[in-house]
Amino acid sequence: MLMKIITMGEIMLRLMTPDFLRIEQTDSFNAIYDGDEAIVATSLSRFGENVTYVTKLPKNALGETCYHRLLAQGVDCSHIARGGQRLGINFYETGVAMRPPRVTYDRANSAFADASLEDFDFDKIFNGSDWFHFSGITPAISSKTRALTKAAVEAAKRHNVIVSCDLNYRRKLWSVEEAQYFMKSVMHHVDVCIGNEEDADCCLGLKPDGTDVFASKLSIEGYKKIFMQICETYGCKHVGCTLRESYSASDNGWSVLCYDGNQFCQSRHYDIRLVDRGGSGASFAAGMIYGLLHQLPLQQVAEFAGAASALKHTIYGGFNLVSLEEVLELANGDASGRVQR
Template identity: 55%
Template sequence: MAKVVTMGEIMLRLSSPGQKRFIQSDSFDVVYGGGEANVAVSAANYGHEAYFVTKVPTHEIGQCAVNALRRYGVHTDFIARGGNRLGIYFLETGASMRPSKVVYDRAGSSIAEADAKDFDFDSIMEGAQWFHWSGITPAISDKAAELTRLACEAAKRHGVTVSCDLNFRKKLWTSEKAQSIMKPLMQYVDVCIGNEEDAQLCLGFKPDADVEGGKTDAEGYYGIFQGMMKEFGFKFVVSTLRESYSATHNGWKALIYNGKDFYQSKHYDIMPIIDRVGGGDSFAGGLIHGLLTWPEDQGKALEFAVAASALKHTIPGDFNLMSKEEVENLAGGDASGRVQR
């Protein structure tokens, strides 16, 4: 299988139990996660040699984050140690018409303050087939944005395919700042992933779609996909198309374009949602596996990615803990949920 490298921030997640509000909670459930870390876990679950690149503090909480990755087969050889803290985020899980809420406590984290000397990107990219990052990483600090650029340059020197999940986070930066950083980084990207908000706020491309009204017809995305490919030279442009009926009921599908053909996936009706955090990351992890496994069949790759993400919505925590075989079963049409004996 392939060597897949991802780079970003892993954080301590503190969740209010069940569907309790923060104000009701006397304790928090503890897990670890973060965009690119979640993708690395997915890649490892599918049998790839997954490596995660970050920096964590030397204390026990930093080690707990590393252990969480090791537990699921992610290689941690390139994780630097040092700095003052591990980023934290608090999650209040919504239900029905009440949305989930996230509160960040991540300023000054180890990876946000990391320097180029903490990483040998040429060694990291040697022998790799794929490098993945997201827009969250350059958003956390100017230093992290520079690390992203250096990693992308090394990936290109080593002939590595680069994917980016645009992942705009309004609590981390403005659209103006995002575009000033993200647009120049697109020159390194082969596979661009993002939903309608990401494409508009990170790159300035707005689809003809009423997302809030639940209207996500694929035709509304054709024009911006073609425009994005023309401007940035991507090999693939991909978007998830989420219909958010409530916090616990979503429609889910995706669209991919390779410069010649568009392919729209089958539609999943996901209800009840157990945990939607990491849903986009599970899609990215599934897409990476799909394009590595079926490089000439973008439709099959997309169906795997959409099925992987649909399943992630049933699993508590950030990580998608579904096997390749389980995802393939759903992608093949087995959505019965019958007990496996």
């Protein structure tokens, strides 16, 4: 019997500049619909899981497009509220070489940002559910989404649902002080914590020793200390993070690290020429959730999650359009890129 997974967050319109143009150069944008928890939902659905996505969409053509794109990926949309003023927009300037990607948000007063507790019956949503996933982006959007997140997490625990959180700090949405105040207040409900070095620092005030993300210097021992602190402080059962080495905006090194309170497991390392790095962190979260749901050994969890997220770097657009078989193939060691006939 399939377990029931719930994710909640905002799906947005991402407008990307074509051909590495800057915003001031372009007369057109490529339209992509995505959002952290939506990527997790669609990824898990593509792996064969039963996933429900919770959000609020405006009653217009953009809202309809989001709704049907989620349905097309096999996601249950029965708890999506409708109404509000608009869909949030993310203007994305693609980076190349030493020029990093840049994001400009236009998401104030979006349908989800203005959603209220009355839009969702969380006890109904979580009744019979097994897993709830959210990210730190969701409470960062507005005071109303902070209230929604807190209510959802508390309802999930009332129904004995496993809770996972991708800390996912966004400095353009809230301050470090706001992030730490809220995230620390809900972390005792979190069973599985996901985040990189910036997330741990900005959301929980924990910084790995010997790490300099700007110099692509990652200290595995520093991360291990933080993982142990997170488990000891908040009672989390599992912690995971991605390990990105940014050689440039075009080429990255990639691996992941997972911890179960007893052992640490790091995936194999990938050198990746980027097509679209957007959604790679959410793809890791989906991979880790899948591995834990299926009670895989921790090293296999790390390899599966690492492979899923590495593949996302090669997929243009928001959703990780790969199959379970493709992820397993890479996780089991086939990174040749040879033609599949």
